[in-house]
Amino acid sequence: MPRYAYPRPSRREITPESLYRNRRRFLQQSALLGCGAALPGLWPGAAYAWKEALAEAPASAFSTDESLTSLDDITSYNNFYEFGTRKRDPSDWAHYLQTDPWSVRIEGEVGKPGEFPLDEIVRAAWLEERIYRLRCVEGWSMVIPWIGFELRELLEYHQPTADADYVALETLYDPDNLRGQRRGIIDWPYREGLRLDEAMHPLTLLAVGLYDKPMPNQNGAPIRLVVPWKYGFKSIKSIVKIRLQKERPVSSWEADAPEEYGFYANVNPNVDHPRWSQARERRIGESGRRETLLFNGYEEEVAHLYEGMDLEEHF
Numbered sequence: 001m002p003r004y005a006y007p008r009p010s011r012r013e014i015t016p017e018s019l020y021r022n023r024r025r026f027l028q029q030s031a032l033l034g035c036g037a038a039l040p041g042l043w044p045g046a047a048y049a050w051k052e053a054l055a056e057a058p059a060s061a062f063s064t065d066e067s068l069t070s071l072d073d074i075t076s077y078n079n080f081y082e083f084g085t086r087k088r089d090p091s092d093w094a095h096y097l098q099t100d101p102w103s104v105r106i107e108g109e110v111g112k113p114g115e116f117p118l119d120e121i122v123r124a125a126w127l128e129e130r131i132y133r134l135r136c137v138e139g140w141s142m143v144i145p146w147i148g149f150e151l152r153e154l155l156e157y158h159q160p161t162a163d164a165d166y167v168a169l170e171t172l173y174d175p176d177n178l179r180g181q182r183r184g185i186i187d188w189p190y191r192e193g194l195r196l197d198e199a200m201h202p203l204t205l206l207a208v209g210l211y212d213k214p215m216p217n218q219n220g221a222p223i224r225l226v227v228p229w230k231y232g233f234k235s236i237k238s239i240v241k242i243r244l245q246k247e248r249p250v251s252s253w254e255a256d257a258p259e260e261y262g263f264y265a266n267v268n269p270n271v272d273h274p275r276w277s278q279a280r281e282r283r284i285g286e287s288g289r290r291e292t293l294l295f296n297g298y299e300e301e302v303a304h305l306y307e308g309m310d311l312e313e314h315f
């Protein structure tokens with residue numbers, strides 16, 4: 001029996017986009033002036049109810065001002081193979097995901113390892129709203145108003161050692177509730193990884209909400225990664241383990257089909273997938289197709305990470 005079902009908001013409850021953005025701008029200005037608005041990261045402590053305060057998180061300068069994908073599309077067109085391979089499976093089945101209590105284990109090459117309750121992690125973090133483009137390797141994209149904090153904030157707190165060159169992340173393994181894990185779609189649990197400098201980049205986010213609310217189960221509750229310049233499959237959902245290590249981790253899709261899914265998985269219109277072109281994409285909710293941008297439009301921010309690397313070889 002499911003104990004927790006994420007309530008799907010009705011269309012009527014959705015704030016029109018213009019109102020939503022004006023409120024955010026006000027909160028951002030208040031934050032810059034140091035006045036007024038409740039800034040979640042400032043008051044860590046047992047009484048701070050971060051889930052209720054998500055709407056107060058100030059807007060980030062890293063946000064795109066492109067039109068947002070609707071909440072309905074964001075929560076009903078998903079890839080979350082733990083619930084099946086069809087786009088509707090996550091919204092149909094993710095109410096089985098048990099997200100409370102939740103903790104994240106941080107281990108390997110760190111000075112402060114351990115298992116930490118999610119509430120403790122989030123209460124100590126600086127939450128922001130980050131509107132990012134998400135480009136899926138399958139050729140579609142969305143614009144999503146995430147709420148989260150920088151992965152580097154968490155990693156720095158846990159003190160990576162000199163041997164921490166990579167970060168390996170893992171999703172919950174719970175086949176009783178995650179029905180897709182009863183089938184050998186991939187070698188469970190879902191695994192992803194980043195080079196340490198990619199993980200420490202300020203664009204790399206641990207998201208705990210979207211559209212002002214806690215993360216919907218189908219989008220990777222209660223905490224997921226978002227790496228906006230990489231194909232969506234790098235953005236691992238429902239994270240329970242973060243391991244710092246010397247060796248490069250092998251991601252689930254890379255293990256499954258190394259000729260199709262590389263470790264880097266940077267969005268690149270010039271390097272095709274072996275079975276289809278990556279030059280164009282379909283923005284969910286729009287008609288037609290648009291050009292895909294190198295590094296998903298975040299070239300200025302991240303190109304330096306790959307200087308001197310052959311991006312066709314390291315795809």
Ligand code: MTE
Pocket residue numbers: 074077078079080081082134135136137171190218219220231232233234235236237238
């Ligand atoms: N994380 C886990 N654990 N399992 C998955 O199947 N799918 C990935 C990524 N993270 C996936 C995952 C893929 S392919 C994409 S495109 C994004 O999640 C989709 O995120 P969204 O459904 O929230 O848009």
